[in-house]
Amino acid sequence: MTVFPLVGTILRHHQQMHLMEMLKGHGLRFASLLRQEAYIGGKWVSASNGKLFPVTNPSTRKVIANVPDMDEVDTQAAIDAAYEAFQTWQRTTAKERSLLLRKWHNLMEEHKEDLALIMTAEAGKPLVEARGEIAYGSSFLEWYSEEARRIYGEVAQSPTNSKEMIFLRQPIGVTSMITPWNFPNAMITRKAAAALAAGCTCIIKPAEDTPLSGLAAVDLAEKAGFPPGVLNVVTASRKNTPAVGKLLCTSSKVAGISFTGSTAVGRHLYELCAHGIKRIGLELGGNAPFIVFNSANIKSAVEGLMVAKFRNTGQACISANRILVQEEIYDEFLEALKESVSKNLIVGDGFDKGVNQGPLINDSQLRKVENIVNESVAAGAKVVLGGKCLKKGSLFFEPTILSEVTEDMSCFQEEVFGPVISLKRFTTEEEALKIANSTDQGLASYFYSQDVSQVWRVARRLETGMVGINESLISAAEGAFGGVKQSGIGREGSKHGIDDFTYLKYLCIGVN
Incomplete structure (x- = not known):
């Protein structure tokens, strides 16, 4: 989208006023958080080319904002600003960095309702979930404000x-940070908080579908007092993103990159970073198994699956994707699950009262989910509930249960990233483990069992970086988040989240 600077200013002002009025109707208090400019070197700026791209509310499909469509010129400016700021930021004390992160956390807490409203407007996420994400995102600022003062060295014998x-x-x-649309606040704070605590400076490239949440969060970081250039945000359309991402990976001034997104894109970024031997952290796609053994508490397993599958309408990298149920309890489990989905899920606009299932993020995502369901049904899967788009032209997809699924079906082979449950029977523990591990991805897995011996056996043999055992809500600032196989490199959160942003320097001191 190309506009002259004056026209762009008028357009942004018009869109901002419209969005402001809409959100005020839902309780917005601080319109200053509705940023429609990028942030480079401590200044809120437009793209050097004067271009903008639209941000759309997926519930209504209406444009709610226009933000700078930046390219390599702007990206280089952000890199230069971050590089210059690093020369002094790296010499700050851990206590100074800790206090700034704590101030940022406190401001996020103070403005949590406004941040949730902005997220719902651009991502379609139900307001109750948006509030949960803001609390989750804020927790990383609190955690790393404390961990900043625990980056210890060692004395060797x-x-x-x-x-x-x-x-x-x-x-x-x-450090460059390329973040996804499905958790537009928490994926920024999870990365940036660790980097800042370590003494690194950051360039954040938020997803083109959801830039407003990132801009609002960094507005609060500016208010917290972070010096110019320490945090920068580059916004870019889907068209310009590859060029921006390439420079963020290949610039000689960039020491490392952290990316959350698909395995295919992560693989490409890994290749780009190879020439400069960059430090890289990758949190990539998943195909999580969810295993229910005969000894499981069926009620708890159903409740756990509802969270693991339908959080953010199934648009989560750790979403349960392949549901394996032992044959003796399969029918009972399916009936309980069908009842729970029918009674508890309400699809609609994220601002509407009682809604807990929002839209898919865009047309591409909707087509992917539709195709996976249609291909699986054509291959023999049975539709127990749902199975189609709620309304022609909308991005709302019915919560869906597919039964009689086989391993070769699309719903088992691909990460669905939508509100689709795919159920398969299994007979033995060994069979369940073989199916669960028969993928090149290994981010998260879940299983339910009341057999203590089985818990230890299965937990050790599942080939994933994270395992939820009789628990499906596994994400927390204290947890080490990350995968194995082609699901990623490195860990985010926990004390280990600092590792990607520090290196060990060995000092050998002669004493004679």
């Missing part, structure tokens, strides 16, 4: 009396 050996942890430098 020297092999001789003539020297001492010390290991220090130091920040790697400028």
